[in-house]
Amino acid sequence: MSILLWTYILVGLSFTLYIGIAIWSRAGSTKEFYVAGGGVSPLANGMATAADWMSAASFISMAGIISFAGYDGSVYLMGWTGGYVLLALLLAPYLRKFGKFTVPDFVGERYYSQTARVVAVICALFVSFTYVAGQMRGVGIVFSRFLEVDINTGVIIGMCIVFFYAVLGGMKGITYTQVAQYCVLIFAYMVPAIFISINLTGNPIPQLGMGGSLADGTYLLDKVDGLSAELGLAAYTEGKKSMIDIFCITAALMVGTAGLPHVIVRFFTVAKVKDARISAGYALVFIAILYTTAPALAVFGKYNLINAVGGKEGISYKDSPQWVKSWEKAGLIAWVDKNGDGKIQYAAGKALEGAVAFGTGTGSEGQREVTTKPTTDPNEIYVDNDIMVLANPEIAGLPNWVIALVAAGGLAAALSTAAGLLLVISSSVSHDLLKMNLMPDMSEKSELLAARISAAFAIVLAGYFGIYPPGFVASVVAFAFGLAASSFFPVIIMGIFSKRMNMQGAVAGMIVGLVFTLAYIIYFKFGDVLFGFPKEAIANDKFLFGISPEGIGTIGMILNFIISYVVSSVTPPPPQEVQDMVESIRFPRGAGDATH
Amino acid sequence: MENNKTMQQYWKKNISYVLVLMSIWFIVSYGFGILLVDSLNNIRLGGFKLGFWFAQQGSIYVFVILIFVYVWLMNKLDKEFDVDEK
Numbered sequence: 001m002s003i004l005l006w007t008y009i010l011v012g013l014s015f016t017l018y019i020g021i022a023i024w025s026r027a028g029s030t031k032e033f034y035v036a037g038g039g040v041s042p043l044a045n046g047m048a049t050a051a052d053w054m055s056a057a058s059f060i061s062m063a064g065i066i067s068f069a070g071y072d073g074s075v076y077l078m079g080w081t082g083g084y085v086l087l088a089l090l091l092a093p094y095l096r097k098f099g100k101f102t103v104p105d106f107v108g109e110r111y112y113s114q115t116a117r118v119v120a121v122i123c124a125l126f127v128s129f130t131y132v133a134g135q136m137r138g139v140g141i142v143f144s145r146f147l148e149v150d151i152n153t154g155v156i157i158g159m160c161i162v163f164f165y166a167v168l169g170g171m172k173g174i175t176y177t178q179v180a181q182y183c184v185l186i187f188a189y190m191v192p193a194i195f196i197s198i199n200l201t202g203n204p205i206p207q208l209g210m211g212g213s214l215a216d217g218t219y220l221l222d223k224v225d226g227l228s229a230e231l232g233l234a235a236y237t238e239g240k241k242s243m244i245d246i247f248c249i250t251a252a253l254m255v256g257t258a259g260l261p262h263v264i265v266r267f268f269t270v271a272k273v274k275d276a277r278i279s280a281g282y283a284l285v286f287i288a289i290l291y292t293t294a295p296a297l298a299v300f301g302k303y304n305l306i307n308a309v310g311g312k313e314g315i316s317y318k319d320s321p322q323w324v325k326s327w328e329k330a331g332l333i334a335w336v337d338k339n340g341d342g343k344i345q346y347a348a349g350k351a352l353e354g355a356v357a358f359g360t361g362t363g364s365e366g367q368r369e370v371t372t373k374p375t376t377d378p379n380e381i382y383v384d385n386d387i388m389v390l391a392n393p394e395i396a397g398l399p400n401w402v403i404a405l406v407a408a409g410g411l412a413a414a415l416s417t418a419a420g421l422l423l424v425i426s427s428s429v430s431h432d433l434l435k436m437n438l439m440p441d442m443s444e445k446s447e448l449l450a451a452r453i454s455a456a457f458a459i460v461l462a463g464y465f466g467i468y469p470p471g472f473v474a475s476v477v478a479f480a481f482g483l484a485a486s487s488f489f490p491v492i493i494m495g496i497f498s499k500r501m502n503m504q505g506a507v508a509g510m511i512v513g514l515v516f517t518l519a520y521i522i523y524f525k526f527g528d529v530l531f532g533f534p535k536e537a538i539a540n541d542k543f544l545f546g547i548s549p550e551g552i553g554t555i556g557m558i559l560n561f562i563i564s565y566v567v568s569s570v571t572p573p574p575p576q577e578v579q580d581m582v583e584s585i586r587f588p589r590g591a592g593d594a595t596h
Numbered sequence: 597m598e599n600n601k602t603m604q605q606y607w608k609k610n611i612s613y614v615l616v617l618m619s620i621w622f623i624v625s626y627g628f629g630i631l632l633v634d635s636l637n638n639i640r641l642g643g644f645k646l647g648f649w650f651a652q653q654g655s656i657y658v659f660v661i662l663i664f665v666y667v668w669l670m671n672k673l674d675k676e677f678d679v680d681e682k
Contacts, residue, residue, distance in 0.1 A: 078656070586603075
């Protein structure tokens with residue numbers, strides 16, 4: 001059977017499964033809609049959290065990013081897993097005991113202030129929208145690559161599926177579809193990885209194959225270091241970024257993870273405090289399976305790529321492997337024969353100035369014409385990050401159904417994350433803004449209706465961003481994590497661990513943390529476009545202590561902690577009932593159900 | 597106030613567990629994986645340089661273990677102080 005037919009079958013089957021689950025798990029109350037009724041088993045919640053967390057970017061792009069960044073790629077591996085330790089030890093059990101529906105709920109009550117609640121709602125909305133736009137785009141891209149439909153059609157199909165189970169089932173529908181989606185995505189990720197590991201190193205476990213040796217007896221990592229040196233690239237196992245930058249980016253990603261509302265809210269869905277702790281553990285196990293495989297795939301991919309293009313000698317385009325040509329056709333590989341020798345040369349530096357664009361003609365060797373201006377660097381080949389996952393089955397010579405499986409896995413990853421984010425958006429609007437703020441007299445039934453309507457509205461908006469992605473989408477991921485790290489995380493931590501922390505301290509801390517982080521990111525990312533700063537003023541060597549915008553959330557967080565502490569110690573302590581509440585969330589007994 | 601006193605003890609114990617586990621969390625990732633990576637890279641773990649292994653594999657395994665150890669410790673502590681959920 002052809003790849004296309006297999007893809008239709010597997011994607012069709014997985015979608016039928018998701019819809020089936022959605023119909024079975026319709027939400028009948030706001031409690032079911034917001035927190036799946038509060039009775040999800042810890043294991044199921046762990047799986048759902050893992051699917052919720054691992055986005056299209058984790059599934060499709062991360063291995064490729066690490067493959068090109070080498071050691072520097074570790075920031076994502078440690079950063080996006082280490083946050084779960086913070087969640088399990090510092091946040092999840094206490095927020096579960098607190099037992100409300102949303103993160104703004106906690107901020108609003110702990111700091112006895114509607115202003116604090118509204119600030120939290122705005123942050124939650126901003127973070128979630130930033131994220132969800134990328135997911136819908138991811139759905140469109142997977143569709144267009146594997147099912148030969150236009151990206152926009154793909155986005156619309158994705159919207160319809162998410163609409164079905166998010167609007168109908170709320171958190172309940174989302175949770176159980178995420179469990180199914182996790183199974184699909186992890187299977188799709190592991191199968192090609194295991195085969196490639198066996199091909200290269202003879203070891204079926206990719207995590208071990210990564211440290212294994214090749215057929216000629218040299219260690220794979222040493223070989224890749226050696227090959228990289230020959231090509232003039234940085235050694236794979238050593239980084240280029242400064243240590244302080246690596247440190248700060250890792251910290252910002254870890255703390256940001258622990259402060260992301262769509263992750264935190266998952267811990268409201270279990271029955272007990274005990275369950276919240278253990279389900280963070282399960283979640284990290286399920287995440288770690290993919291996150292320890294990704295760096296292995298990254299090395300395998302790097303080795304295969306260097307070999308495919310003939311290493312230092314280069315290879316004539318005609319003799320290059322078939323997968324190079326088929327992914328060139330798909331637009332993920334491009335070759336410009338800069339020195340006119342008919343050979344592909346892979347070397348340090350970027351091959352092209354900016355994003356790749358193709359003309360309609362063909363070059364002397366039959367390669368696709370590239371209309372993007374080539375750089376003066378010797379590197380002649382452009383390789384998209386996504387190829388390390390997408391092209392794997394083909395590189396390893398795996399059957400067509402495996403390629404189709406990767407498509408279904410990518411869609412599962414994108415859809416599950418999108419759904420989780422949409423729920424945060426809808427509950428922020430219907431619960432935090434309407435019920436708790438503007439229309440407190442709203443009945444249960446109308447709140448549920450409002451939740452469904454805002455979910456539907458959010459899907460349409462997310463789809464719009466997916467079809468017309470704002471140009472800055474790629475660089476705003478730094479915003480999401482920086483914002484969560486510099487605002488939510490310190491406020492929640494101090495809310496739990498310090499009884500003395502009061503509204504004045506928290507609000508001052510959040511404002512300083514947020515403003516500092518936002519200003520830094522905007523200055524360095526968009527300073528030239530928005531304010532016309534000269535390029536030199538926002539160049540990388542002007543970074544404060546050499547910390548890039550991706551890592552500045554760490555400094556924002558530290559500022560937040562300091563300011564909150566100082567301000568709270570010169571202002572009156574919080575009311576007695578708030579202090580009692582803090583006291584009560586520290587002890588598991590009597591957690592009861594998540595309620596209003 | 598007796599009750600209050602035992603509760604304080606429970607909380608203190610919890611905090612001390614958290615501090616120990618968070619120190620390990622910090623050492624394996626920020627310590628071994630970042631600050632000490634260059635010196636650890638002189639040591640080999642099979643085909644891996646040790647610092648690189650911690651940064652891309654080892655720290656993640658330790659994170660998982662840390663959470664399960666905390667769960668085990670706290671379940672015991674909850675029972676000991678009779679604050680566990682029925």
